[in-house]
Each structure stands twice: as C-alpha cells, then as structure tokens.
Amino acid sequence: MKNFFLVVAMTLIANLSQAAAPISEIQSMLDKPQVLCGRFDQVKKLSGMKKPLSSNGRFCVVTGKGVLWRTLHPFPDTLKLTKDEIIHYQGDRVAMRLDANQEPTVRTINSVLFSLLSGDLSQLETLFDVEGNTDKKAWRVTLRAKQPALAKVIGAITLKGDSRVQSVHFDEASGDTTDIxxxxxxxxxxxxLPEEAALF
Incomplete structure (x- = not known):
C-alpha cells in the first residue's frame, strides 16, 4: 500500500501515429463523470524478488472531494486522498494521516494520483514530460518526471485508455514496477457502495 504512494486493459492498434502526445485530443476523448468507481487489479514486481505481489479492490474518484482506494485482497486496507491530506484507515480506525501543510509532498502525490485516476492529463503536464500516440478509439501516454526529486522516485508512468484510463504501468527508479x-x-x-459514500 505505501509503495502505491510513490507511483495511486487496453491494447493499442499497431499503426498508431508516433508523435508528441496530443493531450487536447485525448482530453476530448475522455469522459469526465463527477463520480467514477470500479475495480482495480494490481501486480507489483520488486527487484530481487521472483514472486510478484498481487492485490485487488475498489476505487472511487469524486470530483472536488478526492480518491478512495480500497484494497480488499489479500487483506483489507483503505486510503482516502484529498487535496489536503492522505488518510490511511485500518477498519474504521484512522491509522495514519499525512497533512499537506506539514508534508508538502502529499499535495504533489495527491495531485498526481487524482489526475491519473480521473484522466485529467492536462494537470500532469505541469509535472511530467508527456509523449504518446492516439487514434480515434484508443490512446497511450508515457510520463517522465520533470522535477529531479520526483524523478528519483518515478522512472516513468505509462497510461492506456479509451474514454477512460484503463491501465497504468509504473516504472520506479528503484527498479520496481507496478501494473494496475x-x-x-x-x-x-x-x-x-454505502460504506464508500460514508467516507466522503
């Protein structure tokens, strides 16, 4: 779960045009719902370990309120991300709270994760160099951090999607990778779900 802080499926057609990512075109393809919820399946490969770590659960993105990331398997775990803080729940109990005023990186992390999950690629351009390709139905974008501090954590992020972001691949500078x-x-x-609405 904590490793997800450092990073929160559709195959592209082979003849996609190779060019700088047409962000405005991709943005026009993306749905922009006020509330988006669904399932995630995550596989994390740690350098030096043969067996990957798999988890799955539910996520909800609520415009203006934040992101809820509920791991259900292999064990329950909940993160709530807003523009001001990250809250880690264990059951109904708050296990950890990171405030953006005390931890400036929280605001950056939350901005990146919210933009990724909500498909707001225009926000990502401020933090990353963006390149990719698109056709009328699908797109792919690769992000590389502009800021040296962020680049030390994130090597590259690759997103694929159509009217929504369908998958995310993180290459961490450590050599670890995460696929969602x-x-x-x-x-x-x-x-x-009722328990998700209650957390917002």
Missing part, C-alpha cells in the same frame, strides 16, 4: 488495470467502472452517485 481498471475494470467494471460505473459512474454516478449509485456507483458508490
């Missing part, structure tokens, strides 16, 4: 695939996505207030 999103599925079963639904929009609107009804997409949230």
């Amino acid at each position: 695939v999103f599925s079963a996505m639904q929009t609107g207030e009804a997409a949230m």
Whole structure:
C-alpha cells in the first residue's frame, strides 16, 4: 500500500501515429463523470524478488472531494486522498494521516494520483514530460518526471485508455514496477457502495 504512494486493459492498434502526445485530443476523448468507481487489479514486481505481489479492490474518484482506494485482497486496507491530506484507515480506525501543510509532498502525490485516476492529463503536464500516440478509439501516454526529486522516485508512468484510463504501468527508479488495470467502472452517485459514500 505505501509503495502505491510513490507511483495511486487496453491494447493499442499497431499503426498508431508516433508523435508528441496530443493531450487536447485525448482530453476530448475522455469522459469526465463527477463520480467514477470500479475495480482495480494490481501486480507489483520488486527487484530481487521472483514472486510478484498481487492485490485487488475498489476505487472511487469524486470530483472536488478526492480518491478512495480500497484494497480488499489479500487483506483489507483503505486510503482516502484529498487535496489536503492522505488518510490511511485500518477498519474504521484512522491509522495514519499525512497533512499537506506539514508534508508538502502529499499535495504533489495527491495531485498526481487524482489526475491519473480521473484522466485529467492536462494537470500532469505541469509535472511530467508527456509523449504518446492516439487514434480515434484508443490512446497511450508515457510520463517522465520533470522535477529531479520526483524523478528519483518515478522512472516513468505509462497510461492506456479509451474514454477512460484503463491501465497504468509504473516504472520506479528503484527498479520496481507496478501494473494496475481498471475494470467494471460505473459512474454516478449509485456507483458508490454505502460504506464508500460514508467516507466522503
């Protein structure tokens, strides 16, 4: 879960045009729902370890409120990210709270994760060099950190999608990699489970 702080599926058609990422074109392809919830499947490969770490759960992105990341397997774990803080829940108990005023990196981390999950690529351009390709139905973008401090953590982030972000691949500077695939996505207030709505 903590490793996810350092980073929070669709195959592209072979003849996609190779060019600087057409961010405005991709933005026009993306849905912009007020509430988006779904399933995530995550596989993390640690350098020096043969067996990858797998987890899955649910996520919700609520415009203006933040991101909820609920790991259900192999063990329950919940993160809530807002523009001001990261809250880690264990059951109903707050296990950790990181405040953006005390930890300036929290604001950067939350901005990156919210932009990734909500598909707001225009926000990512301020922190990353962006390149990629697109056709009428699908797109792919690779992000490389502009700031040296961020580059020490994140080597590159690759996103794939259509009208929504479908998968994210993180290459960490340490050599670790993380793959996240999103599925079963639904929009609107009804997409949230009661316990998720209660946390917002």
